[in-house]
Amino acid sequence: MKLKHSLFTRRQFLNGLLGGWLGALLASFLYPVIKFVFPPTREPDQVILPFADFRDMEPNSVKTFLWGTKPGILKKKDDGSYLAFVGVCTHLDCNVSYLADQRKFFCACHDGWYDENGRNIGGPPPKPLRRLVLSIEGEDLIIKREGGERVED
Amino acid sequence: MKNILQSIYFYLDTRFKLSDLIQFAKKKKVPEHKHSFWYYFGGICLFLFILQVLTGILLLLYYTPSVDSAHESIQFIMSQVKFGWLMRSVHSWSANILIAAIFIHMFSSFFLKAYRSPRELTWITGFFLLLIFLAFGFSGYLLPWNELSFFATRIGSDIAGTLPLIGNHIKTFILGGTDVTGATISRFFWLHIGILPLLTVMILGIHVLLVQILGMSKPIGIPENKVKEVPFFPNFILKDSLGWMLILALIGVLCVFFPWEIGQKADPFAATPIGIKPEWYFTFMFSTLKIIPAHIFSIEGEMIAIFGFMIGGLLWMLVPFLDRNAAKERRSPVFSFIGWVVLLYIVVMTAVTYLLPGL
Ligand code: HEM
Ligand code: FES
Numbered sequence: 099m100k101l102k103h104s105l106f107t108r109r110q111f112l113n114g115l116l117g118g119w120l121g122a123l124l125a126s127f128l129y130p131v132i133k134f135v136f137p138p139t140r141e142p143d144q145v146i147l148p149f150a151d152f153r154d155m156e157p158n159s160v161k162t163f164l165w166g167t168k169p170g171i172l173k174k175k176d177d178g179s180y181l182a183f184v185g186v187c188t189h190l191d192c193n194v195s196y197l198a199d200q201r202k203f204f205c206a207c208h209d210g211w212y213d214e215n216g217r218n219i220g221g222p223p224p225k226p227l228r229r230l231v232l233s234i235e236g237e238d239l240i241i242k243r244e245g246g247e248r249v250e251d
Numbered sequence: 252m253k254n255i256l257q258s259i260y261f262y263l264d265t266r267f268k269l270s271d272l273i274q275f276a277k278k279k280k281v282p283e284h285k286h287s288f289w290y291y292f293g294g295i296c297l298f299l300f301i302l303q304v305l306t307g308i309l310l311l312l313y314y315t316p317s318v319d320s321a322h323e324s325i326q327f328i329m330s331q332v333k334f335g336w337l338m339r340s341v342h343s344w345s346a347n348i349l350i351a352a353i354f355i356h357m358f359s360s361f362f363l364k365a366y367r368s369p370r371e372l373t374w375i376t377g378f379f380l381l382l383i384f385l386a387f388g389f390s391g392y393l394l395p396w397n398e399l400s401f402f403a404t405r406i407g408s409d410i411a412g413t414l415p416l417i418g419n420h421i422k423t424f425i426l427g428g429t430d431v432t433g434a435t436i437s438r439f440f441w442l443h444i445g446i447l448p449l450l451t452v453m454i455l456g457i458h459v460l461l462v463q464i465l466g467m468s469k470p471i472g473i474p475e476n477k478v479k480e481v482p483f484f485p486n487f488i489l490k491d492s493l494g495w496m497l498i499l500a501l502i503g504v505l506c507v508f509f510p511w512e513i514g515q516k517a518d519p520f521a522a523t524p525i526g527i528k529p530e531w532y533f534t535f536m537f538s539t540l541k542i543i544p545a546h547i548f549s550i551e552g553e554m555i556a557i558f559g560f561m562i563g564g565l566l567w568m569l570v571p572f573l574d575r576n577a578a579k580e581r582r583s584p585v586f587s588f589i590g591w592v593v594l595l596y597i598v599v600m601t602a603v604t605y606l607l608p609g610l
Contacts, residue, residue: 130334134309138331 182230276484289359299349306342316440318433321396322516340506364577371571390439397514535600
């Protein structure tokens with residue numbers, strides 16, 4: 099069967115084929131390059147600290163540790179149990195401090211406030227402080243991301 | 252759509268005179284005969300060099316040149332950065348294939364006597380490119396700061412150090428001190444990403460410009476009627492790019508199945524592991540130094556070998572001026588024979604390094 103008339107010429111067909119192939123080739127080169135130039139998140143899967151450094155903390159006090167490239171905050175509650183946070187304000191990434199006498203976390207950048215459990219209670223912060231999961235195994239204090247979530251920077 | 256493209260082209264054409272360039276490329280002819288296959292290797296070298304520049308620039312995003320972090324940053328690239336393994340493997344594989352392609356390109360232009368007048372300077376700039384790329388390889392090898400490269404660099408620079416009078420100065424200059432240390436990384440990094448690329452761009456520019464001005468040589472003694480001429484554009488360029496695609500596919504396959512190794516971090520105080528060798532393209536010289544008797548006529552054997560290579564290299568560079576027959580378009584079987592001897596020597600000594608490791 100021969101068509102009387104076709105929608106494109108042989109040349110157009112070949113050009114389209116070649117052009118499409120070149121385009122696909124280019125895309126397959128660019129994809130890894132673009133992926134490569136964006137650095138991987140530095141957020142650690144877990145941090146292991148010697149528990150001995152934290153055992154003797156006063157109740158209602160905090161100590162900081164390194165959570166990847168950010169400050170982590172370990173807080174001892176009145177009942178002797180521990181809480182761990184990422185010590186970074188959920189508004190615009192400033193580092194927060196704990197005011198033990200007021201039992202609040204404070205962010206100096208835009209006057210943001212969190213209660214002693216990290217819930218946002220005043221000022222611009224839209225969300226509570228990020229909680230980390232904490233467990234004690236033998237002499238090690240193991241701090242992990244909550245629910246395995248990974249927060250991209 | 253077509254109209255927009257046309258007006259963009261018109262805009263650029265009136266400013267860059269593109270049609271003159273295209274006219275030139277269409278008029279330019281490349282001879283085609285039974286040896287033309289070898290003409291592809293210069294273009295392959297060019298392509299691989301561009302690939303090296305692109306992947307090298309990408310690796311610079313994460314590589315840090317220092318004793319404490321060089322090896323760690325390579326580990327980071329290989330295991331954390333997305334497609335990091337690919338970029339590093341392409342850079343390493345393509346570096347090695349580039350050196351092999353340079354050797355093939357050099358020997359094929361030697362046997363075709365393409366160095367003869369008026370292409371002496373093409374040959375000499377080419378020879379400098381060979382030296383530059385050996386230096387690229389030597390300096391790049393150390394950058395991951397692993398055990399193998401650390402000791403290979405020590406041995407390599409020690410060989411330079413045995414030269415009389417200037418040896419120790421050369422060694423201190425290369426290493427940035429008397430030993431391979433953090434200062435050496437800084438220096439090799441400086442060479443690898445600063446000086447050598449700059450030199451390459453200048454010398455390669457002259458090399459390729461000469462090829463454009465002089466056109467391709469025709470082998471001596473092939474009758475005129477056996478030589479066709481094909482247009483450089485599009486015929487030759489299209490075949491060239493086919494070759495590039497094949498090489499790229501080969502590199503892709505190698506990287507996926509044999510990603511480049513990271514090795515053990517170098518420990519300057521650990522015992523040297525057995526079987527330390529330089530990169531394969533230095534092994535023919537390395538094995539010569541091992542095989543040569545300690546003393547020949549009461550002169551130190553090593554010294555004779557080192558001077559031998561230096562004088563040999565010099566003669567090799569000056570071959571366009573030594574081969575008087577080829578310069579007059581006559582066959583020069585003596586030089587072909589010398590070429591085969593040199594090639595055979597390099598191949599045999601390289602094979603010996605790997606087949607007789609206990610040497
Ligand atoms: C990175 C290194 C090099 C690059 C990128 C390069 C590139 C090229 C290119 C694109 C051509 C034209 C195509 C061809 O004849 O294959 C060429 C020609 C030539 N090259 Fe190289 N080259 C390199 C190294 C060398 C070396 C090491 C030598 C010899 C010592 C050399 C000697 C020549 C000669 C004599 C020609 C002229 C061939 C003829 O006219 O028939 N090149 N080079
Ligand atoms: S950054 Fe903390 S309140 Fe704005």
